[in-house]
Amino acid sequence: MPALRRNIVLGILSVLYAVSSHAGLNDSIPFKYAGHLYFPAVVNDSIRCNLIFDTGGADIFGVDSVFLAQSKWKPSSFAEAKAGGAAGAIRVRIITDSTKVTIGDNESAYTIVPIFSLRDILGCHADGIIGNRDVNTTLFEINFEHGYMRRHHSMPAKIAEYTRIPIVYKNHKILFDATVRIGNTVIRGPFLMDTGSGGTIDFTSEATRKYKLDSIRRKKQITDISNFGIGSKEKEYYTDMQSDLIVIGEDTIKKRVVSYLPQGVGALSKRKYLGIVGNAIWSKYNLLLDIVHQCVYVKRFKKDKAASAEYDYGFRNRTDICDGWIVSSLVRDGDAAKAGMELGDTIVAVNGKPAKAFTWDEEENVDDVPVQILDIKGVDGKAKRVKLEARERW
Incomplete structure (x- = not known):
């Protein structure tokens, strides 16, 4: 994936939650990993689309505005709501028709569907976004190694090969403890698991101030970016620098570039977590989300790679x-x-x-x-x- 696209973050979406009904996922839902997890779905029995799975997206199903306009989907009832993301807050239109989303053998009903300018953030392959509403009642696998998601009704036989990481699951957010060391600075505490981010770790503006990340004497790279995430801030900048190590559970990842946002807003401002951990980290693992028992199991399958040539x-x-x-x-x-x-x-x-x-x-x-x-x-x-x-x- 192009280097600078790894930092695109969707963030946390706070909209009116849908009253819903749902069944279990089928045995295997294939996805394409391209910085984000794209998988096929069908809306209202006939509208085919590519959705992004976002653990930071609460329990929503949202649709891109251009996709909606170009599709045969013609909703009849609308309202407005406030949405908050990595770029602050914004008011959005919402579809209030009852909407059915089919993923494999699973059918879910949503009575509220926010309309986002999602492709401004992610590009034309993103037709919509769906959160973790249907993964919090049973064991849910995200297999990056082979590109599929799966619901399990019992613990897999090979669970001993995984490392258990305790989490706190509240308000549809998955928080876990991790450690990042950059020189003599050690950053330890809760981070947000966010498959809506294509980055490694993005530190919040509060963590940036608390740990004085701007004062660390190390090679840095400042990047200007448009439409960093959902919200009203159209332009943002972030600073990259190389960490010495990132520790997740019992695993250590060395020499990975991390980012911080001195002027971060929304999901990257002052939060109960230090930062967001995205798919540039999670794609090294196969994951089992056990929300009921407040833990995530991780199994590393991808080795660290040396830095390679890239464009800026x-x-x-x-x-x-x-x-x-x-x-x-x-x-x-x-x-x-x-x-x-x-x-x-x-x-x-x-x-x-x-x-x-x-x-x-x-x-x-x-x-x-x-x-x-x-x-x-x-x-x-x-x-x-x-x-x-x-x-x-x-």
């Missing part, structure tokens, strides 16, 4: 509404910025291939090529060409 910009695929990928993040004084790239530019071709012609997998692997020649339509409407080389930054 990020984008979101918006070929659903235009001819390319919108530049959504830029490292300050980085190679891309110095070459003339700006937030809001549209990448229309990479190495001569139109952005619209890329498959999803090719898009995800576009950072693997050592040199990119980008044809761009600038925010001013003028065409420009940028040549970049991937390089190791840490």
